[in-house]
Each structure stands twice: as structure tokens, then as C-alpha cells.
Amino acid sequence: MAAAVLTTAIAACLLAPLLWPLDQSAVDLAGTRLAPSWAHLAGTDELGRDVAHRSLYGLRVSLLVGAVAALVATVIGGLVGAVAGTVGGRVDRVLMRIVDTIAALPHLLLGIFIVAMLRPSLGAVILSIGLTHWLSTARIVRSELLSLRTRPFIDAAVSGGASRIRVLTRHLLPHVLPRLALATTLMVPHAVWHETALSFLGLGLPPHLASIGNMINDGQRSLLTGAWWSSIVPGLVLVAVTLALAVLTDRWRDRLDPRVRAELNL
């Protein structure tokens, strides 16, 4: 079920420009705020644009931004975690104290601050997500490295004369990578929510770009006049996709680590 939703969504996102070519800036002032019908499955917004089509395009943008931002966060977190986990000692303590501190601050406020100071733009949004979401990855990588370091095969490699870099790249990295991939995927929904929240506040992507957050923000005015679909439908699309993503990554985690069995049977 979850896999079906996600596959459909990704396929629709990829094929959208081919199947339903859409001019992002086209407005139809004769048909504004139309209720859902066969011609417009999810109605039209205050500028007469089809909500269903734009939601699809918005999902493309949101997922893309989320994925890129999650990658940025993974790179930052991976580097910090790797340094903390391999160097150890005082460096490890200082780095982890920094991680704990940033984790205690409200993410959204930090994100708002970063975007506000850099002026809202695509790069600022990605940077804001990357700089606030790397903490869990750093912790995961560090703890994984700490437990791997005591394993016999690492001792064997070190006593065999392997250099620190070689041990890290040839022996430790292959064991950490599956975890890292899982952490990145788990982060995508969070990154998407963060982007959506920023866009909703008007601090995210440029307003002409159809992203889910921008659409919900634009739809707010229509919603107050009774045209609920222009805000609710894009959000519904987002909820369906992120929920499917969360369910699938939960299964994946169970397979990777059967000891921690998350009880999720939907």
C-alpha cells in the first residue's frame, strides 16, 4: 500500500511534464476558485490555476528540495560524526557537546533566522535545512564507528599495518554506509516538512515556484472565502507521500536491525 502510493507519486512527479504540460505562470481569471469537478479534479485557486496539476508540480519541487537538503545534512553530519568517532578523546567530547546544544534549540527558529539573514531563496532554504538537520546523522555515525572500532577485524587491519585512512575507507565506511543511507532517507520527510513550513511562512522558495508550502500559503486567502481545496489538497498530497515514505523506511529499519522492531502495521 505504502509502496504503491510512493511509486505512483514518484512516477507522476517524473512524468508530469510529459503527461500534463503546464505553464506555471498561466492564469485564468474567468475561472477562479472553481469547486472540484471533472474538468478540475481539485478545483482551481484564486488565479484560476488547476490545484491538482500544481500540487503535482509542487510535490516535484518539494521532494527535490527535501532530497538535496537531506543530502547536505548527511554530508555535514557524516563528516562531524566520522571525526568524532575516529579521533575520539577531547575532540569527540567537544563535538558532541556542540551537537547536544544545537539539538536543544528550536529548529524552526534557527531555520527562520538563517533564511532571514541570507534572504529567502532556494540556496538559503537548502542551507537552512542542512544546517539544522545534521545532528541525528552525526550521532548515528559516531556511535556506529565507536562500536565498530572494538571489533576484531579492525584490530586485525590495524595490526596488519593499514593506515588510518585505509581503515576508515576500506573497513569502516562499508559498514556505516547502509546506516547512512537509511538516515538520509529518514531525513527526507523532515526536510520536506521544514521546507514546507518555511515556504508557508513566506520565507521559503520564491512565490512563483509551485511548492507545496507556497500553495498552502497562497490558498489561505481562498480558504477564508470558502474555497478550502486550494490549501487542503496540496497538504493532503504531501501527507500521503511523506506518510508512505515513513512507513517504508520503518520497514527498512526493521530489516536492517531486527533487534529494534518498530511496531508499525498499518
Add this chain to the structure above:
Amino acid sequence: MTASLPVSGPAPRTPIRRRRLAGAGRVIRRRALVAVPVLAATSMSMFALGAASPVDPAQQYAGAAAFTTSEENLAQIRDNWGVDDPLPVQYARWLGNLLCGDLGWSTSRHEPVADVLAARAGWTLLLVGVALALVLVASLLLGTLAAYRRGGWFDRGLRAVAYAVQSMPVFWIGLAAIAVFALSLGWLPAGGLTDVTATATDPADVARHLVLPVTVLAIAQAPWFVLFIRDAVADSLRDDHVLAARARGLPGRTVLFGHALRTALLPFLTLVGTHLPELVGGAVLVETVFSLPGLGAVTVQAALGSDFPLLAATTLATTVVVLTANLATDLAYAAADPRVRLDD
């Protein structure tokens, strides 16, 4: 976090009770010492980011007049404010003013930052406080009931709903709530703190306006707490002391709430502490959706206007509140669990 679990033999009852918070003073002092560098680092990075910002504070101060004001006038403003001084000098001056209680001048609202904070912090605290209380009561009740019949229809339904709500953005829930309860049914107001026609803040009117925002914030935050309590109670239902209570023939309700829930409560305190930043973020969004005059809404306006003094003040104030709350959670942990001692 700093509290530890010592392994020690049985000790006489009364001294433990009295000494439970014995090390509190030292812990508070140690935490305060850590908090100083944290706050300094936070404010310094904020300041560096603010200095890297492409916005010219002088033009911002002048507003629309910036287009007609002469370059000399703008230079005069810059000189008066010292915004062209080296960064460390500016930081030292800002910090000095901060320590003297002068938070600066909000460039987007054209009033002192301290006034903005004083007028609005109360509403945000009210919103977050009531929502948190609601979340705690609801999650303790629902989570415990779900754990009692683990795998039953109530448990499965509750978990499905919790997972679904976890993936809903809080502002989207808010808009949906406005569409249904304010616009379709007309039961509650769609936003604001008082009626448009009201001249004074009447508590009953405010309460009616806060029902939707508080409920939405509580619902959006509840899943984490409900799922946590459910797992913790389900685990502690298998503990020996719960088994013993059952064997003594105590009624189910007493065993569930008096024995199983009580042991599950301790780690719950930590969750409350670590989840506070999320709650603050949620409050920012909820205030924006429901146009409440709280700190969150003002922060967003400041961000839209690149108003550094106001943004820095709200971010720092929130940091202080969150750090204090984390400390309070740890102290509460020690007060609740006789095994946790602060003085070692």
C-alpha cells in the same frame, strides 16, 4: 542528563527523602557555567550571520525615504549606529547593551525590542503552556489505555492515527480546523485573540479564541508522547512489581495507573524536556495561522523584514527558556526518582 544511577545498598528511608535534591545547587551552578559559552556561541554565530546579510540597516531604518534621502544622510545614520565598525567592536557594543537591559531598536516594528517582547511573550507562554498540559493529560490517558490491551482495536487504531498525524504539518491541521470548525460549522472564531468589535481583552472572549489554536498545537504534538507512553507502559506491565501487584489481587485500574504508569513516567519527563523546541516551532506556525499576537508571529514578521535586533532577541530569549526548562526537567527527574542522585 548529568544524573546517574548509583548502585548502592538499601539505606534508611527518611535521609534519602530529605537528600533527594541535595546536589541541586551544584547542578544548577554547573549548568549555568555551561550555558554561558552556549549563549555566547549562539549569539556570536547569529551576529556573524547578521553581518553577512546583504541588508543595509540604514536604508531599512529610513524605509521608503531611503530613495529620496541623500547619501550623506544615510552615511550619517550608519555612522551614528556604528554599523561600519569592525565586527568584534559591534558585537561587544551589542552585548554590552544587552547586559544593561537594552535589547535594541526593532527596525521592522519601529519600537524598542524590549517593548515588543514584553507585550507578546505572555500570549505565547499561555498558548504553549495550555497546549503542553493538554498533551500531557491526553497522552498519559490514551497511551496507558492503549498499552493495557496491546494489539487490540483501540491500540491499533490509536497508533495508526498517531502515525498519520505525525506526518501532517501543524499549519495544515490548523487550516483544516479553520475550514471545518470556523467556516463550515461556525462554532469557533477563525483567528485573532478577541472579537473585532471588542474594545478590551475579556478573558472569556480570549478563551474562546484560543480553543482552536491550543487544540491544534496539542494534536500536532501528541503523537510522540502517546506512542512513547504506550511503549513504556507496555514494557513496565511485564515488570516484576506490576506482576506482584496483580498477584496481590489489586484491581486492574490500580495496577495500570498506580504501578505500571508510575514507572513509565520517569523517562517521559526527559521526553518532555527534549521535545520543548518542537513545541516552540509549532507555536510559531500556529500563531501565524490563527493570527495570534504572540512572539512566534512577531518573529516571522521580523524575519520577513530582516529585522536583526528583534530576531536575535527572540531567538536568544527562546534559547534561554529552553535551556532553563531542560534543567528543570532534570531536577524534576531527580525529585521523582529516589535512585537518581544529583550530588554524585
